[in-house]
Amino acid sequence: MAGPRFVVFTDLDGTLLDHATYSFEPARPALEALAEAGIPLVFCTSKTRDETEHWRKALGNTHPFIVENGGAVFVPQGYFPFEVKFDRTDGGYGVLELGKPYAELRLALSAIRARTGIGLRGFGDMAIEEIAERCGFTLKDAALAAKREYDEPFVLTEPESLALIVREAEAAGLHVVSGGRFHHLVGASDKGRAVSALRALLAEDQGAVRAIGIGDSVNDEPMLRAVDIPILVRKPGGGFAADIHLPGLVLAPYAGPEGWREAILELLRSEA
Numbered sequence: 553m554a555g556p557r558f559v560v561f562t563d564l565d566g567t568l569l570d571h572a573t574y575s576f577e578p579a580r581p582a583l584e585a586l587a588e589a590g591i592p593l594v595f596c597t598s599k600t601r602d603e604t605e606h607w608r609k610a611l612g613n614t615h616p617f618i619v620e621n622g623g624a625v626f627v628p629q630g631y632f633p634f635e636v637k638f639d640r641t642d643g644g645y646g647v648l649e650l651g652k653p654y655a656e657l658r659l660a661l662s663a664i665r666a667r668t669g670i671g672l673r674g675f676g677d678m679a680i681e682e683i684a685e686r687c688g689f690t691l692k693d694a695a696l697a698a699k700r701e702y703d704e705p706f707v708l709t710e711p712e713s714l715a716l717i718v719r720e721a722e723a724a725g726l727h728v729v730s731g732g733r734f735h736h737l738v739g740a741s742d743k744g745r746a747v748s749a750l751r752a753l754l755a756e757d758q759g760a761v762r763a764i765g766i767g768d769s770v771n772d773e774p775m776l777r778a779v780d781i782p783i784l785v786r787k788p789g790g791g792f793a794a795d796i797h798l799p800g801l802v803l804a805p806y807a808g809p810e811g812w813r814e815a816i817l818e819l820l821r822s823e824a
């Protein structure tokens with residue numbers, strides 16, 4: 553293919569997938585255009601490995617993927633024609649582990665709850681039924697979402713106490729990132745670090761690759777900073793996630809998969 557090579561890193565919830573229905577149908581024309589142009593699409597999500605594999609199957613995606621807010625990068629074995637130093641191999645993937653083990657995050661969440669007296673509920677405190685209800689999932693999908701390895705989603709009974717929780721997490725060497733439905737307690741990992749790790753491998757394989765990133769929430773900002781062309785889709789209400797300011801940010805005309813389709817098609821038109 554002549555001209556610059558591209559790769560697209562995309563968030564799933566509220567971006568490629570509709571916030572409420574989880575449908576990607578409106579994005580289909582743009583998905584097909586990317587496939588036709590031979591441009592890899594890399595999922596970069598707060599979802600777990602099992603959930604992300606479900607969506608890879610649904611979309612027929614065969615590329616590497618990033619899970620749990622950058623906690624790990626999964627690369628199909630043989631994807632790169634050279635030896636990669638993975639942290640482990642697992643079920644046909646080489647895995648780069650960037651996040652903190654889930655058990656440590658659970659202990660830290662309990663400690664923050666005990667110290668502050670603030671009502672914090674993580675996925676590990678919730679029955680599958682509660683996760684299903686909060687996400688609008690079936691019980692089966694909620695069970696996939698509960699299989700956390702590097703990231704603990706949580707809710708706060710007093711939303712105004714978020715700043716205190718963030719300070720407590722930072723004091724413990726951890727971070728809080730906020731997605732469309734939950735706050736997430738994570739280690740030093742974020743979507744941007746994971747994107748950079750994968751970009752380094754892509755560059756080794758193919759030389760310079762221009763990266764497009766597309767997201768909807770504050771937890772996507774590190775990913776958007778780690779790409780050449782950052783795109784933000786609207787929230788269901790029509791506005792944009794607050795406090796995302798970076799140079800060259802492209803604002804999509806619609807929310808979720810409709811915005812995804814328009815922004816990607818426009819980009820392909822302008823680069824053609």
Ligand SMILES: [Mg+2]
Nearest residue numbers: 563565566769
């Ligand atoms: Mg999102």
